[in-house]
Amino acid sequence: MKQVKSYPVYGVMAEYDSTTEIIAATRKAFDAGYRVMDAFTPFPIEAVSEMIGFQRHHNKVPFATLIGGLLGGIGGFSLACLASAVWYPLNIAGRPFITWPMYIPVTFESTILIAGLSCGIGMLAMNGLPQPYHPVFNVPSFSLATNNRFFLCIEARDPNYDESAVTDFLRTTGAREVVRVDG
């Protein structure tokens, strides 16, 4: 689990009503020089992550999946070979112990199994989940972030962070409400 470094104040959060507004606000914040920020939306919005500097599918989940798949494939095939040739060899009419075409189904299934598990668990781990506590939950209206509101939070870790300046800036982006997030 990833630890959030504790600051007395986590950041300043603005609340918006529509996708168009949150995208425009994120862009303005980026243009104003803020870099350490995060948006919270009820559903994925590609444009927002691009504004924050996250390119679509440019993350380590595919890599984790690939490694998992390779390990699963090698593991499954070796398991079949070792079990049939070393650990419990059965000589049936002199047929070879390692009949690799017969091991393809097991190899295939274990490839998919380990790849899928590393994809799912890897995604959660990279996201730092499960994480029962997070400062953004202190914002009273934040429960709407999973419903119909869009939030942008400029964090205190940002080098350009200055609470009153950030608050003023976010007010100019057409936010419905701007609040401080306690850490």
Next chain:
Amino acid sequence: MSSYATDVLEPRPAATNGKAVPGIHPLLDVPVIAPGHTFESITEKISNVVLRPGTPRWWFGTLLIASAFAMGLLFALTVLVFKGIGIWGNNQPVGWAWDITNFVWWIGIGHAGTLISAILLLLKQEWRTSISRFSETMTIFAVMCAGIFPVFHTGRPWLAYWLFPLPNTMGVWPQFKSPLVWDVFAVSTYFTLSVVFWYIGLVPDLATMRDRAKSTFVKRFYGLLSMGWRGSTRHWSRYETACLLLAGLCTPLVVSVHSVVSMDFAIGIIPGWHTTIFPPYFVAGAVYSGFAMVLTLAIPARKLFGLEDFITMKHIDNMGKVMLATGLIVGYAYTFEPFFGLVYSGNRYEKFLILNRMFGPYAPFYWTLVLCNVVTPQFLWWRKIRSNIPLLFVLAIVVNIGMWLERFVIIAISLHRDFLPSSWGYFKPTIYDVMTFVGTLGLFLTLMLLFMRAMPIIPMFELKTSLPQAIPAGHPEVGTFEEEVAS
């Protein structure tokens, strides 16, 4: 960085939202979501199915009946554990009978779920959203029901772990050349990944439930399950990648699972089993029966929970079309199997098998099967029938029966008369066969009812992305309805 003109603050034109456009085919008018919905109304409508106090009376009634059948399953299995599988009608030569028929049938039913959630996701079919959660859940429960049969067919279910490659003091390992071990790997992988895919899909919705729940206990329950999901952009980015990758992994998996199941038969030398057409034919049949089961469940569920806005006629119509397509593939296989057997193979045992299927002691089953599976889908050519909900419901049930008969015909008819007349026999189910099968239906329904009462049955966050409001103004994807249809 994006080049979208994000300073244009006009909402997306609402023309795509189901309004009639002159000169456009009338069926294209049917929207994926009924018009007029907002993000909030979606959340409210779907989460209220669970969070609204008071459980509908029909739910208790159905649960009572369903769980009574599930108790029947428990009883039948208990007797089986004490007495052995002799209580079933299985015999020599029909060593595999209802148990494996039911296993293959249930596994097949699960396939529509993965197909809807994975393959249609990759193909960017927006209409899948409303029924994806529902059918994924169906997959998990169907595979659970399927698993019961082979495990208890071993006769000693407490030793079922021998099928897994676990180090043990006896030094005995599974036989990796055996299709039955392939089955163990295929089915357990399928189950595990279905659960992963389903749970990952649930996480953002569980967060919504957590945020909307009133009582502390309910809040904690969903809070625990949603793992602190907060809809962060960085999370969404990885989340979307993971969903696509899982869909990409599940697509070959779903095809492989039923191919492996069919290889249990195809590797055997019994006439009627030793057939290379089996893998594709089984997969098509699985999707066919799966969509029939989705329709069987979705038609009453949308009515009873008032979800007609989200599971629209468009969905019903599309599912009808998929049933028609897969039904035709299955029909093709039924046409060519006799051709292979009678004309092409030149094998007298194959010839006998086909004639025995058509005119032997089980002939009524074969002809009912043809009636159910080949004649039924032909009705789906007509749009009027696809839009007639009661009729479609009946057709879906008929297809389910037909697909069960197909598995039975393949298994029991092939086994009961093989090469030597001296080894011929006949299979009759016992009361325990019936109780076990009907019991799994009860178990399945019980689990579905409990799920519907406890979890959001439609993915809310995904449905929201289908709303016109979700697409920002100035986005290159925004086009008018006419343009979309023309392209």
